[in-house]
Amino acid sequence: MWFLYLLSWLSTGIQICFVTMAIAAGLYYLAELVEEYTVLxxxxxxxxxILTLVTYVGLFLFESLPVSMVVCGIIAQVxxxxxxxxxxxxxxxxxxxxxxxxxxxxxxxxxxxxFGANYYPFAExxxxxxxxxxxxxxxFFVSLSVNENVLPMTSRGSERSPLLSPGDDDVVSNYFNKKQKGVGLLSVFNSIKESVTPAKTYHKSY
Structure with a gap:
């Protein structure tokens, strides 16, 4: 009986690893989709x-949530x-x-x-x-990587790209410097992939 108990813990660890990998793959795919279809x-x-705002209105009308929760939630959506x-x-x-x-x-x-002071079912x-x-x-968190992959426009006047910092005149070099130091979700996954995946080596055939 103890052997099956140990196997249950081992299987739980394996399932957690598979779920983590699936979530990471899904996030990576979403980050690439966001980068490809920015307007959409x-x-x-x-x-x-808008859906969240409508939800707050419904909570205010049909539930007994505090007004402070509803008001702060609406302010957050604004x-x-x-x-x-x-x-x-x-x-x-x-x-x-x-x-x-x-x-x-x-x-x-x-x-x-x-919710700590009032009981509600876990699903609710x-x-x-x-x-x-x-x-x-x-x-918004998934969309952070888009900011690192938008081409810069100019560093003069009101058209200065948010990628640029004050005092930068070389737009192209500054863009690639910023791109190398990206902190978005896609950049994090790319850095993990580069550190985990072995680099490909090509052998020249004679």
């Missing part, structure tokens, strides 16, 4: 935000709409991005406080977190 991605995220105005460019130091991150933290704190709690808390931020 922006439209999908906009409809996600900041997401503001982020879409410059999509696919993101600046982590912009007031809109900082406000969106702060609202994510506030909304999670309010949600954990409410997960439904709230999935649709209202995680759906739109996850879409």
């Amino acid at each position: 991605t922006a439209k999908i995220i906009r409809w996600m935000v 900041t997401h709409l503001a982020l879409l105005a410059s999509f696919p460019f993101f600046s982590v130091t912009s007031p809109t991005f900082v406000a969106a991150m702060v609202m994510v933290l506030i909304n999670h704190y309010l949600a954990f406080s409410f 709690v997960m439904a709230y977190f999935t649709i209202c808390q995680w759906l739109v931020p996850f879409a």
Whole structure:
């Protein structure tokens, strides 16, 4: 009996590895799709935000959630709409991005406080977190890699690309320097792939 018990733990570890690999492959595929179809991605995220706003209205009308949770959730979605105005460019130091991150933290704190003090079925709690808390931020997280792969325009006047930093005049070289130091999801997966996958060697035949 103890041998089968050990096998159950071994099989659990194998299943976790397979699930992790499947999630990583799915995220990598999504990041490539977002990079390829930027305009369509922006439209999908906009409809996600609208769906979340409608969900908050439904929660306000049909559920007994605190008004603070609903109001803060709506404010978070408004900041997401503001982020879409410059999509696919993101600046982590912009007031809109900082406000969106702060609202994510506030909304999670309010949600954990409410559901910790009031009993709801696990499926309903997960439904709230999935649709209202995680759906739109996850879409923006996957879209971060797009910002690193958009070609720069110019470094003069109001057309300065967000990829450029003040004082940079060589647009092309700055673009490739930034691209090499990408921190988006696709860049992370590419770096992992390069470090794990052995480099291909070609032998010249005579």
